[in-house]
Amino acid sequence: MAGRNIDGGVTPPPSCISRIAIGDILRRTARRMPGNIALVDGKRRISYDELDAAANRMANYLINSGCKPGDRCAMMFGNSIELVVTLFAIHRAGLVWVPINLMLDDEDVEFTLTHAEVSHVVVEPVFADHPNLGAVAKKLSLPVTVAEQGFPFCADLPESEPQVEIDRDDIAAIIYTSGTTSKPKGAMHSHLSIYMSIMADAVEWSLTREDGIPLQLPLFHCGAHVLLLSFMLVGAKCVLLRGFEPAAVLAAIEEEELSVVVGLPMMYAAMLDHPDMETRSMKSLRFGLHTMAPMYESLMRRMIDRICPTFMLTSGQTEMYPITTMSRPEMQLKRFGNVWGEPSVICDLAIMGSDGELLPQGEIGELVHRGPNVMFGYYKNQDATDEARRFGWHHTGDVGRINQWGEFEFLDRTKDMIKSGGENVSSMQVESHLLNCSGVLEAIAVGIPHEKWGEAVTAFVVAKPGAPQDPQPIMDELGKHLGGFQLPKKIVFVDEVPKTATGKLRKVELRMAYSDLYTGEMA
Numbered sequence: 001m002a003g004r005n006i007d008g009g010v011t012p013p014p015s016c017i018s019r020i021a022i023g024d025i026l027r028r029t030a031r032r033m034p035g036n037i038a039l040v041d042g043k044r045r046i047s048y049d050e051l052d053a054a055a056n057r058m059a060n061y062l063i064n065s066g067c068k069p070g071d072r073c074a075m076m077f078g079n080s081i082e083l084v085v086t087l088f089a090i091h092r093a094g095l096v097w098v099p100i101n102l103m104l105d106d107e108d109v110e111f112t113l114t115h116a117e118v119s120h121v122v123v124e125p126v127f128a129d130h131p132n133l134g135a136v137a138k139k140l141s142l143p144v145t146v147a148e149q150g151f152p153f154c155a156d157l158p159e160s161e162p163q164v165e166i167d168r169d170d171i172a173a174i175i176y177t178s179g180t181t182s183k184p185k186g187a188m189h190s191h192l193s194i195y196m197s198i199m200a201d202a203v204e205w206s207l208t209r210e211d212g213i214p215l216q217l218p219l220f221h222c223g224a225h226v227l228l229l230s231f232m233l234v235g236a237k238c239v240l241l242r243g244f245e246p247a248a249v250l251a252a253i254e255e256e257e258l259s260v261v262v263g264l265p266m267m268y269a270a271m272l273d274h275p276d277m278e279t280r281s282m283k284s285l286r287f288g289l290h291t292m293a294p295m296y297e298s299l300m301r302r303m304i305d306r307i308c309p310t311f312m313l314t315s316g317q318t319e320m321y322p323i324t325t326m327s328r329p330e331m332q333l334k335r336f337g338n339v340w341g342e343p344s345v346i347c348d349l350a351i352m353g354s355d356g357e358l359l360p361q362g363e364i365g366e367l368v369h370r371g372p373n374v375m376f377g378y379y380k381n382q383d384a385t386d387e388a389r390r391f392g393w394h395h396t397g398d399v400g401r402i403n404q405w406g407e408f409e410f411l412d413r414t415k416d417m418i419k420s421g422g423e424n425v426s427s428m429q430v431e432s433h434l435l436n437c438s439g440v441l442e443a444i445a446v447g448i449p450h451e452k453w454g455e456a457v458t459a460f461v462v463a464k465p466g467a468p469q470d471p472q473p474i475m476d477e478l479g480k481h482l483g484g485f486q487l488p489k490k491i492v493f494v495d496e497v498p499k500t501a502t503g504k505l506r507k508v509e510l511r512m513a514y515s516d517l518y519t520g521e522m523a
Contacts (some may be wrong), residue, residue: 069094293454439467
């Protein structure tokens, strides 16, 4: 293989010359388009050069506070200018970003902060003493910075970027994702893997500085994070919204003349049913993205007719940051349900059998990927990392096949995980709390198709002899331990739960038998 690794008689360039770093995105855009509006947050607007300066001041503050490259820094924010400033400050200081899902309970937040070995927490005032958020960090005696609007505590610090050496393979983020066990796993992503995802999305969607998007999806999710950075890469405008309100999204599209919209199917349904849909103009939109849940034909036709003629589905997982498949616009009315589309421009996609052999089109197996956006591994979990890398591919845990159009069609999950309203819910975690409820003998948590939530967390319970079959006491007890998105939408009492000969739960049978449980329900 002569010539495969030619060095040409010279040393490779130092990392400072060929570096890839997330924080550089903002600096480069600010130099090219300093006056372009980067973010809109309510009545506040901030340009790229103003955002660049604010991020540098905050980065210098973090360094002055004792943070060192490689330290983990957690964030507890709703979507806001302060979140984005802090995000870029963390990257520029060479720290590792650990976003905290604001919907987690205190146990999961404490686990994340402890497992990630977080050394500093930045929190917005509203969450500083929240029992599930800031109060947990204080209980752990972690240094906490309360980021008041405008960052008055670092107003006098230098606006020059701190000189921190960053390598493309340095870890930029640890994103904790629910798995099949009760404890989340921390997916580590490098500056390179995130940067590749950002550039792939910008290419796929032909983004330019003239584009704009409303971001109501929470930025503690990597899907919203990569959307933000893809638009900022080209100097486009992002309108930050704190949660989903149909009227706010519709107003942002019209008033800011936004060109792209993103949402879950349930969000689009709410927008279409809102009275403002009759008066707001959507003419600025050139395409829309839908994600995280199956699309139904009736809803898609309404979206095309009333919102925008062009829609694309995006799917993926945290371990791939996150987008791995996208649907072509011309396919939007040809098939529906759980068809995730083609691989993105930086992903290889295949279907693998249990023996590691790649399967031909139409055969059912596990979805596997390769590409530069694959995670570095699970933090402090080599066994799970090795399991995900079997046979030289990244294993998703999703089961399906390649259809006649070359798209991935999802059928089931090898991992016992439920995706409800865009959130991953560990069925085993729900089951463990169900089994601790008085009166419960056996329990299974299953994801059942739901038009609004994609999948609805549904509990099937065998009551102890003599115990009343009343779901409310069980729900009351679960509410003490689980986040709202983890709670079952319904509790169904059954005489027995289906099991294999070896005692393993047969969840597929329940999914099939109760597949119409939520038919016609939108709540």
